[in-house]
Amino acid sequence: MTRISFEKLAQDGKARLGVIKTPRGDIRTPAFMPVGTAATVKAMLPQSVRETGADILLGNTYHLMLRPTAERIDRLGGLHKFMNWDRPILTDSGGFQVMSLSGLRKLTERGVTFKSHIDGSKHEITPERSMEIQKLLGSDIVMCFDECPALPADRDRIASSMRMSMRWAERSREAFGDRPGHALFGIQQGGLEQDFREESAEALKDIGFDGYAVGGLAVGEGQDAMFDVLDFAPDMLPEDKPRYLMGVGKPDDIVGAVARGIDMMDCVLPSRSGRTGQVFTRHGVLNIKNARHMDDPRPLDENCGCPACRNYSRAYLHHVFRSQEIISSMLLTWHNLHYFQDLMSGMRDAIAQGSFAAWQADFHAARAGGDLEPL
Amino acid sequence: MTRISFEKLAQDGKARLGVIKTPRGDIRTPAFMPVGTAATVKAMLPQSVRETGADILLGNTYHLMLRPTAERIDRLGGLHKFMNWDRPILTDSGGFQVMSLSGLRKLTERGVTFKSHIDGSKHEITPERSMEIQKLLGSDIVMCFDECPALPADRDRIASSMRMSMRWAERSREAFGDRPGHALFGIQQGGLEQDFREESAEALKDIGFDGYAVGGLAVGEGQDAMFDVLDFAPDMLPEDKPRYLMGVGKPDDIVGAVARGIDMMDCVLPSRSGRTGQVFTRHGVLNIKNARHMDDPRPLDENCGCPACRNYSRAYLHHVFRSQEIISSMLLTWHNLHYFQDLMSGMRDAIAQGSFAAWQADFHAARAGGDLEPL
Numbered sequence: 075m076t077r078i079s080f081e082k083l084a085q086d087g088k089a090r091l092g093v094i095k096t097p098r099g100d101i102r103t104p105a106f107m108p109v110g111t112a113a114t115v116k117a118m119l120p121q122s123v124r125e126t127g128a129d130i131l132l133g134n135t136y137h138l139m140l141r142p143t144a145e146r147i148d149r150l151g152g153l154h155k156f157m158n159w160d161r162p163i164l165t166d167s168g169g170f171q172v173m174s175l176s177g178l179r180k181l182t183e184r185g186v187t188f189k190s191h192i193d194g195s196k197h198e199i200t201p202e203r204s205m206e207i208q209k210l211l212g213s214d215i216v217m218c219f220d221e222c223p224a225l226p227a228d229r230d231r232i233a234s235s236m237r238m239s240m241r242w243a244e245r246s247r248e249a250f251g252d253r254p255g256h257a258l259f260g261i262q263q264g265g266l267e268q269d270f271r272e273e274s275a276e277a278l279k280d281i282g283f284d285g286y287a288v289g290g291l292a293v294g295e296g297q298d299a300m301f302d303v304l305d306f307a308p309d310m311l312p313e314d315k316p317r318y319l320m321g322v323g324k325p326d327d328i329v330g331a332v333a334r335g336i337d338m339m340d341c342v343l344p345s346r347s348g349r350t351g352q353v354f355t356r357h358g359v360l361n362i363k364n365a366r367h368m369d370d371p372r373p374l375d376e377n378c379g380c381p382a383c384r385n386y387s388r389a390y391l392h393h394v395f396r397s398q399e400i401i402s403s404m405l406l407t408w409h410n411l412h413y414f415q416d417l418m419s420g421m422r423d424a425i426a427q428g429s430f431a432a433w434q435a436d437f438h439a440a441r442a443g444g445d446l447e448p449l
Numbered sequence: 450m451t452r453i454s455f456e457k458l459a460q461d462g463k464a465r466l467g468v469i470k471t472p473r474g475d476i477r478t479p480a481f482m483p484v485g486t487a488a489t490v491k492a493m494l495p496q497s498v499r500e501t502g503a504d505i506l507l508g509n510t511y512h513l514m515l516r517p518t519a520e521r522i523d524r525l526g527g528l529h530k531f532m533n534w535d536r537p538i539l540t541d542s543g544g545f546q547v548m549s550l551s552g553l554r555k556l557t558e559r560g561v562t563f564k565s566h567i568d569g570s571k572h573e574i575t576p577e578r579s580m581e582i583q584k585l586l587g588s589d590i591v592m593c594f595d596e597c598p599a600l601p602a603d604r605d606r607i608a609s610s611m612r613m614s615m616r617w618a619e620r621s622r623e624a625f626g627d628r629p630g631h632a633l634f635g636i637q638q639g640g641l642e643q644d645f646r647e648e649s650a651e652a653l654k655d656i657g658f659d660g661y662a663v664g665g666l667a668v669g670e671g672q673d674a675m676f677d678v679l680d681f682a683p684d685m686l687p688e689d690k691p692r693y694l695m696g697v698g699k700p701d702d703i704v705g706a707v708a709r710g711i712d713m714m715d716c717v718l719p720s721r722s723g724r725t726g727q728v729f730t731r732h733g734v735l736n737i738k739n740a741r742h743m744d745d746p747r748p749l750d751e752n753c754g755c756p757a758c759r760n761y762s763r764a765y766l767h768h769v770f771r772s773q774e775i776i777s778s779m780l781l782t783w784h785n786l787h788y789f790q791d792l793m794s795g796m797r798d799a800i801a802q803g804s805f806a807a808w809q810a811d812f813h814a815a816r817a818g819g820d821l822e823p824l
Contacts, residue, residue, distance in 0.1 A: 113768065117775040119756070142743070142768040150746055150764050158760040368517070371525055381494070385533040389525050393488065393517040400492040400778055 078214070078257040078284055080316045080337075084426050088308070088335040091425040094285075094316055096214050097255045098154070099161045101129040103316060104332045104425075106418045107164060107340035108411055112137045113147075113157040116345050117403040118411070120159040126380070126408065127415030130162040130215075132340040135207050136171035139197070140190045144210035152212030164215035164340070166320070167204045167246075167261075170222070181221065183238065201245035213256070215285070218246040220261045222290040229267060236263040236270050239289075240277040247281050257284035259318060262311065265290055266303055275310035285316040288336070292321040301330050308335035325354060325417055329437055332421050333430070344414045348407030351395045355413065356440045360388075362406065367392040380412035381405065453589070453632040453659055455691045455712075459801050463683070463710040466800040469660075469691055471589050472630045473529070474536045476504040478691060479707045479800075481793045482539060482715035483786055487512050488522075488532040491720050492778040493786070495534040501755070501783065502790030505537040505590075507715040510582050511546035514572070515565045519585035527587030539590035539715070541695070542579045542621075542636075545597070556596065558613065576620035588631070590660070593621040595636045597665040607640040614638045614664075615652040622656050632659035634693060637686065640665055641678055650685035661686040662693040663711070667702070676705050683710035700729060700792055704812055707796050708805070719789045723782030726770045730788065731815045735763075737781065742767040755787035756780065 076097050084091040094101040108115045108123055111134045115123050123131065133153055138144060147156050154160055169186070172179060176188035185200030199207075204219035220239040223231050243260050250258045260278035264270030278286060288307050291300050300322075308317050318338040319331050328339055344354065353360040355375040360367075362374075370388035378384075382391065382405035394402040424433035451472050459466040469476040483490045483498055485506045490498050498506065508528055513519060522531050529535055544561070547554060551563035560575030574582075579594035595614040598606050618635050625633045635653035639645030653661060663682050666675050675697075683692050693713035694706050703714055719729065728735040730750040735742075737749075745763040753759075757766065757780035769777040799808035 112772045112774060113765070114774045114776045117779075119776065119779065141772060142764070146744060146764070149744065150762060156762070156765055156768075158765075369521060369524065387525060387531070389517070389521070390488070390531055390533075393531075397487045397516060399487060399489045400775055401489045401494065403775055404492075404494065404779070 077254050080285065080314065082314065084428075086425045086428050086430040087333065089332050089421070089425050089430045090335060090337055091422055092316070092337060094162075096162045096257075098214055099129065101162055101338075102418075102422060103337040104328075104418055104421055105129060105338045106328065106414050107132045107338065108345060108414075109134070109340055109342045110157065110159070110163075111342070112141070113153060115407075115411075117348065117400070117407045118345070120157065122408060123159075123411065124161070126411040127419060128161075128411070130164060131159055133163050133165045133211065133213065134171060135165050135168035135199075135204065135211070136175065138165075138211060139168065139199075139207050140192055140195075144207040148210040148212075154212055162214040163212075164259075164318075164338075165208045165211055165213035165217065167217040167219040168199050168207065169204070169220050170320075172199060173221070173224075183241075185219070186221070201242045202249040205246055205249040209253070209256075215257045215259060216250060217287065218243045218258065218260050218283075220263060220289060222263050222293070223265070225265055225290075225293055225295045227265060229270075232263075232265040232267060233270055236265075236274050239263045240274060243278060243283075244281050247283070259283055259285040259287050259316075261287040261289035261320070262307060263290045264307075266295060266299055268306055271303065271307045272310055275307075279312060283315070285318060285338075286311040287318040287320050289320055291319065292323055292327070297327060297330070300327070301334065304331055304334040304336065325414070326438075326441075328414075328417065329421065329434060333434060344410035345407050348405075348410045349403045351402070351406065352410075353406055354410050356437075358441045362388065362391050362395050362402075364392075374409055375413075378409065378412065378416070380409045382409040452629050455660065455689065457689065459803075461800045461803050461805040462708065464707050464796070464800050464805045465710060465712055466797055467691065467712060469537075471537045471632075473589055474504065476537055476713075477793075477797060478712040479703075479793055479796055480504060480713045481703065481789050482507045482713065483720060483789075484509070484715055484717045485532065485534070485538075486717070487516070488528060490782075490786075492723065492775070492782045493720070495532065497783060498534070498786065499536070501786040502794060503536075503786065505539060506534055508538050508540045508586065508588065509546060510540050510543035510574075510579065510586070511550065513540075513586060514543065514574075514582050515567055515570075519582040523585040523587075529587055537589040538587075539634075539693075539713075540583045540586055540588035540592065542592040542594040543574045543582065544579070544595050545695075547574060548596070548599075558616075560594070560617075561596070576617045577624040580621055580624040584628075584631075590632045590634060591625060592634050592662065593618045593636050593658075595638060595664060597638055597668070598640070600640060600665075600668055600670045602640060604642060604645075607638075607642060608645055611638040611640075611645050611649050615649060618653060618658075619656050622658070634658055634660040634662050634691075636662040636664035636695070637682060638665045639682075641670060641674055643678075643681055646678065646682045647685055650682075654687060658690070660691040660693060660713075662695050664695050666694065667696040667698055672702060672705070675702070676709065679706055679709040679711065700789070701813075701816075703789075703792065704796065704809060708809060719785035720782050723785045724778045726777070726781065727785075728781055729785050731812075733816045737763065737766050737770050737777075739767075749784055750788075753784065753787065753791075755784045757784040 260283035373383040635658035
């Protein structure tokens with residue numbers, strides 16, 4: 075089977091245009107990955123997710139190992155077949171969500187034990203078990219098992235956590251083995267500290283990975299602090315491999331990350347916001363539940379080509395949101411995912427043309443000039 | 450504008466094959482109308498409803514008059530545009546749902562006053578107001594405003610209620626006026642009493658309508674009692690007009706009604722059941738939440754062409770139902786609506802070929818031989 079490869083096609087400032095080639099199809103970068111936590115991108119059929127322009131989905135190891143279990147998905151032919159998505163899937167390692175969702179965690183050098191948020195049952199994830207689960211799922215891009223402290227944290231805590239994650243990265247690499255057609259990504263840690271980020275990057279490069287994530291950001295530190303780290307952290311990672319910023323983010327976070335050399339991102343924001351009535355547009359965020367939309371015959375965005383904008387008024391979307399109709403989640407999620415993919419497509423075109431700085435200026439100007447509700 | 454017309458194309462026993470021609474498209478009969486209560490067939494996009502084979506939807510006057518209001522829908526261009534469904538829509542009169550859903554009702558010869566189940570606000574529906582609301586919505590097939598008692602009820606109550614509904618039918622006809630391209634249907638009442646059904650049918654024929662509904666059934670009387678009434682009630686209605694049985698029903702109710710000369714039906718059952726995990730198949734009902742489906746790689750029905758059956762295992766559908774994912778409602782509703790439309794299509798073909806009795810025998814045999822969970 076073909077190995078997964080990354081080709082950089084153009085660069086404009088630090089912004090990179092590229093393509094990740096996989097046996098399941100190409101991933102155009104910069105790429106935004108919709109999140110399909112429990113083997114579904116909530117409120118969307120997979121073909122609709124594809125129609126928004128997504129080349130790859132993210133699946134959550136933590137959720138899937140608990141229900142329906144990785145072993146069951148394997149018996150049923152793997153995650154792609156199970157959820158009817160034949161293009162690439164990246165799975166996280168489970169570590170982050172053990173920390174944020176489960177109860178009664180115990181962290182040791184060996185790994186982490188925890189209780190399921192669904193039924194309280196006890197489970198363990200080690201680097202070796204995370205690799206096994208992600209293999210059972212059939213993930214195309216596998217993430218190293220890591221650990222990161224909530225910020226702010228003191229330097230000692232950040233350093234010891236980062237160093238354990240680097241030992242776990244080595245164990246993950248060892249356990250992953252050689253799997254043509256599947257990639258393993260390392261995850262840089264080190265909080266906001268430049269020296270620890272450097273130490274982490276060197277450790278990962280010594281091990282050697284198919285791609286490198288910037289981890290431990292978007293955990294409450296704020297956009298300024300995140301951008302400060304992104305001003306130096308991606309440059310520490312190999313030029314010829316994809317760089318993935320985990321769990322990001324709002325449209326302006328995404329644009330700022332791409333400007334700093336990030337190639338891949340994922341976030342639940344477009345889908346979660348779709349269910350709560352927050353709509354992303356070129357002009358900013360619109361809250362469909364507001365009474366101002368009750369009689370408005372206009373689409374969410376007259377220049378958007380998604381089904382919600384082509385076929386429905388704001389008044390209709392307001393009505394079905396207020397009536398708690400499922401079609402509200404379906405249409406608003408579709409719109410938001412479409413918007414996020416349009417954003418990526420716009421950036422890719424701009425980088426190809428060497429006009430990324432002008433594109434960025436237009437992006438910020440359009441949002442400043444809008445009459446929409448702030449997030 | 451063309452008038453709405455009905456043409457009977459074939460008859461087999463009492464079962465009728467026909468077509469209702471409207472400016473918004475043909476309605477093939479026997480027809481099943483999915484219910485789009487609040488301007489959406491729950492969990493479905495309109496184009497998906499159309500793909501199941503539906504020629505016409507039902508909208509609920511009671512719900513729409515309360516939210517978003519008929520006047521608002523009119524200002525926004527009518528219900529078809531509002532909900533993005535350009536084919537025919539039949540609206541009920543609001544009467545039945547005032548009785549079943551609203552609070553503090555007061556019924557007089559003039560009409561009914563009630564409090565909204567949404568916000569407690571006070572409203573009135575009279576025959577004249579019901580015609581006005583249905584006109585504002587832009588309904589293609591308008592129903593007379595009527596009233597019916599819950600069964601069992603004594604003969605005096607049934608007779609006085611039926612006679613008031615007949616006076617309301619005359620007021621509805623008068624208020625509706627002459628609207629080419631739009632049809633008005635009368636509603637036969639009279640409970641389970643053959644003499645009152647006859648009296649009601651005569652009163653309606655004297656007034657003259659574009660179609661005739663059999664009302665006041667499927668309100669708890671049971672299938673045997675309903676079929677007893679359907680053995681005589683449809684025959685009392687004009688041969689050359691469509692006959693509509695309101696609020697029916699389960700697949701075997703539908704088949705039995707068609708066998709007795711009914712042309713149109715509506716019911717929330719396929720969509721509501723889709724949300725609660727009940728799946729209709731040729732072999733009977735399957736409850737997707739049962740643990741027996743957890744590892745089952747088979748589709749719901751190997752002969753069904755809907756997206757749920759083409760693309761997903763029972764194991765997946767079980768998983769997303771248990772995980773309370775929206776895609777569960779989307780896929781199961783789609784399957785159920787597809788099954789109901791397949792049922793109608795099968796009956797239409799059988800009537801055309803003069804083989805309806807054999808088709809009915811096959812229908813019952815397939816259900817008897819299944820290994821599925823009873824409803």
